[in-house]
Amino acid sequence: MQVRVVNRKKGELNLPLIYLIITIILTGSAYGLFRLHSVPFLPCPFKEMTGYPCPTCGSTRMVLSLFHINFIDAFLWNPGVFLSGVAAVFWFGYGIISQLKRKKLYFSLSKREGFWLRVLLLGGFMINWLYLVIAGI
DSSP, X not given: XXXXXXXOOTTOOOHHHXXXXXXXXXXXXXXXXXXXXXXXXXXXXXXHHHSSOOTTTTHHHHHHHHHTTOHHHHHHHOHHHHHHHHHHHHHHHHHXXXXXXXXXEEEEOOHHHHHHHHHXXXXXXXXXXXXXXXXXX
């Protein structure tokens, strides 16, 4: 893997910052609904049809646990989505620093590294889903 620091071009979109703004808006809206006790708890269509949890089952309860600042329960509701959220926080931080410094990181993976990264991500996805099935989420 090669990592280079390159200058950000003028007018270039900073996707982490765009997604950060969207996330703040959606989180604020979800928190407002939660405070108004208006969070709709709809049954998961995948679980209704198959009897097994979908890969994101438990995410609503995870977010509610996060609103109560209960990180352990949030992790236990859906570890994969929780860790994805942690990764997103670091990505948002990178976006802010990238904007302030006017630089960005450029990653270059070989075909072999790209293959193993995909295997790792798919394996993590499957392990998380297996956890949800075993835990009965």
